[in-house]
Amino acid sequence: MTLLCRVSSVALCSLTRPHRLQKQIFLSAKICTAKNEFRRNRSTEAEYKANQWKWGATAAGALLGLGSILVFDTQKRKVTQAESKEEAVPSNPFPQYTREDVKKHTNPTDRIWVTYSGEVFDITDFVELHPGGKRILLAAGGALEPFWALYGVHKSEHVMEILQEYKVGVLIHDDTEEPQDLSDPYSGDPSRHPILKINSQKPFNAEPPPELLTENFITPNELFFKRNHLPVPNINPDEFQLIVDRPPGLKQGKPLKLSLKDLKTKYPRHEVTVTLQCAGNRRSEMNAIKQVKGLEWGTAAISTARWVGVRLRDVLLDAGYTEDVSGTQHVQFEGLDQDITGTKYGASISFKRAMSKDHEVLLAFEMNGEELPKDHGYPLRVIVPGVVGARNVKWLGRIIVSEEESLSHWQQNDYKGFNPNVDWDTVDFSSSPAIQDLPVQSAITEPCPGQTITPDHDGKVTIKGYAWSGGGREIVRVDVSMDGGKTWTVADLTGEQKEGLKWAWKLWSLEAVVPIEAKEITIICKAVDSGYNVQPDTVAPIWNLRGVLNNAWHRVRVTVGEDH
Numbered sequence: 001m002t003l004l005c006r007v008s009s010v011a012l013c014s015l016t017r018p019h020r021l022q023k024q025i026f027l028s029a030k031i032c033t034a035k036n037e038f039r040r041n042r043s044t045e046a047e048y049k050a051n052q053w054k055w056g057a058t059a060a061g062a063l064l065g066l067g068s069i070l071v072f073d074t075q076k077r078k079v080t081q082a083e084s085k086e087e088a089v090p091s092n093p094f095p096q097y098t099r100e101d102v103k104k105h106t107n108p109t110d111r112i113w114v115t116y117s118g119e120v121f122d123i124t125d126f127v128e129l130h131p132g133g134k135r136i137l138l139a140a141g142g143a144l145e146p147f148w149a150l151y152g153v154h155k156s157e158h159v160m161e162i163l164q165e166y167k168v169g170v171l172i173h174d175d176t177e178e179p180q181d182l183s184d185p186y187s188g189d190p191s192r193h194p195i196l197k198i199n200s201q202k203p204f205n206a207e208p209p210p211e212l213l214t215e216n217f218i219t220p221n222e223l224f225f226k227r228n229h230l231p232v233p234n235i236n237p238d239e240f241q242l243i244v245d246r247p248p249g250l251k252q253g254k255p256l257k258l259s260l261k262d263l264k265t266k267y268p269r270h271e272v273t274v275t276l277q278c279a280g281n282r283r284s285e286m287n288a289i290k291q292v293k294g295l296e297w298g299t300a301a302i303s304t305a306r307w308v309g310v311r312l313r314d315v316l317l318d319a320g321y322t323e324d325v326s327g328t329q330h331v332q333f334e335g336l337d338q339d340i341t342g343t344k345y346g347a348s349i350s351f352k353r354a355m356s357k358d359h360e361v362l363l364a365f366e367m368n369g370e371e372l373p374k375d376h377g378y379p380l381r382v383i384v385p386g387v388v389g390a391r392n393v394k395w396l397g398r399i400i401v402s403e404e405e406s407l408s409h410w411q412q413n414d415y416k417g418f419n420p421n422v423d424w425d426t427v428d429f430s431s432s433p434a435i436q437d438l439p440v441q442s443a444i445t446e447p448c449p450g451q452t453i454t455p456d457h458d459g460k461v462t463i464k465g466y467a468w469s470g471g472g473r474e475i476v477r478v479d480v481s482m483d484g485g486k487t488w489t490v491a492d493l494t495g496e497q498k499e500g501l502k503w504a505w506k507l508w509s510l511e512a513v514v515p516i517e518a519k520e521i522t523i524i525c526k527a528v529d530s531g532y533n534v535q536p537d538t539v540a541p542i543w544n545l546r547g548v549l550n551n552a553w554h555r556v557r558v559t560v561g562e563d564h
């Protein structure tokens with residue numbers, strides 16, 4: 001009966017959008033047919049016979065639906081969506097689940113569950129019917145939202161109607177209300193999407209599948225790489241205060257204290273689209289040369305978002321600092337995340353950068369149109385465009401202007417580059433500057449290493465990737481080689497048009513010719529930025545003991561399908 005209802009309701013909805021009618025009936029019929037096919041394969045002969053009447057009813061329902069459209073259409077009778085929704089309201093409330101409960105359902109044996117807008121759906125029986133194919137399984141055990149942000153085709157009523165058929169529960173309002181294990185400082189960490197590849201659970205560090213990065217210029221929040229150094233702090237937004245130290249002698253040394261409301265109302269709002277990259281992005285390629293210390297990042301410790309907040313310079317001016325940037329001063333950021341000894345995360349940038357209008361350093365409270373997610377610094381973080389992720393301090397609690405850089409371990413000892421021959425016995429951390437601007441970078445996201453590629457009838461395949469450079473330098477070219485670096489073709493770039501310095505990546509793609517009769521090929525990409533900086537061709541000469549700053553040419557070895 002549910003199928004019958006769906007066919008009818010899809011048909012009824014089509015009344016308001018006659019141009020979609022054909023498509024919806026086709027899809028509905030396709031889904032019904034495929035669903036029956038699917039059931040037939042799984043059921044016994046007896047079940048099949050017992051179910052036959054249902055499929056008959058479905059077919060009748062489809063005809064009925066079509067009939068009603070024609071009748072209704074000629075009579076111009078208005079059927080509101082509200083009416084059809086009313087019929088679907090369940091009499092019993094649905095059971096409640098946590099996100100962790102949902103995560104347990106990722107395969108047909110345990111059933112495949114997903115969430116959307118606070119509701120839980122068992123989509124096991126829909127997987128085979130999905131017009132977009134097996135890709136639907138990327139969402140298994142997690143939220144649909146980030147994928148539907150990438151594939152806009154789902155923003156339609158008929159998709160919602162299909163989804164509602166599979167509803168099995170609702171999400172418990174806020175997972176953080178669950179009791180926390182006081183012996184585990186990470187027990188208050190938020191729930192994360194199961195699609196992320198976890199490089200460490202505590203602290204949480206994870207990256208999305210690289211191929212999802214190039215599906216959209218903006219990375220959905222759930223898929224944005226997560227780089228935490230400590231447990232995620234639980235901050236009450238009503239009690240939150242940003243402490244900004246004042247210049248010596250001003251207001252008896254009393255700091256400027258700003259609530260979230262102050263920050264949102266006292267200063268002009270500013271929006272900036274920024275790509276953030278972890279210094280350890282592509283570290284695993286350094287490990288292949290010689291073991292380094294650090295998390296095994298692949299190529300996806302990089303993502304892009306639209307950040308909204310206020311300019312750091314406006315806050316510093318309000319605290320009493322002036323435009324005079326001639327001294328060698330630094331602006332230190334202290335996070336509210338801390339270890340068991342009470343040591344807080346910290347980092348710093350130059351005062352000159354902080355005060356520069358062109359550099360657009362932001363105190364951000366929104367990410368891609370939503371308030372900052374917990375993993376990304378809720379309620380306030382720093383965004384330093386063009387600069388290594390580590391200086392973009394999350395859960396910002398305090399700002400200090402000082403003669404010296406932040407004394408934190410992450411400024412003084414971590415995130416520094418060294419000569420390839422420096423090892424843990426000889427390293428002198430004070431001999432290298434802290435990384436700020438990152439070098440030019442690019443990577444291939446499609447195809448994946450080891451994949452078998454199948455060229456089309458022109459002998460071509462689509463190659464995709466990203467390219468970005470630090471310091472506001474724009475990517476001006478990406479070269480792709482299909483023969484291990486002997487010949488190169490320029491890829492097509494897409495990005496955002498913006499005046500001034502460039503903070504966001506360019507996505508690139510190329511319909512590339514696969515060398516004739518090749519069985520295995522190495523695809524390579526390399527980018528050029530507006531300073532004509534290029535990437536080094538191999539990893540070995542830039543290897544360093546912490547495995548940071550790997551921007552060598554990116555190579556992907558693939559097998560060519562037999563038909564070629």
Ligand code: HEM
Pocket residue numbers: 027114123126130131132133135136137138139144147148151153154156158159162163
């Ligand atoms: C239960 C969840 C889902 C439902 C009910 C659903 C439903 C649909 C429907 C009805 C269409 C056809 C839309 C049209 O042409 O008007 C579609 C297309 C598509 N879906 Fe989904 N979808 C779901 C989840 C996903 C997920 C998680 C992904 C990706 C990770 C995805 C990727 C796609 C793609 C790429 C297409 C376009 C296929 C094409 O045009 O060739 N879908 N989906």
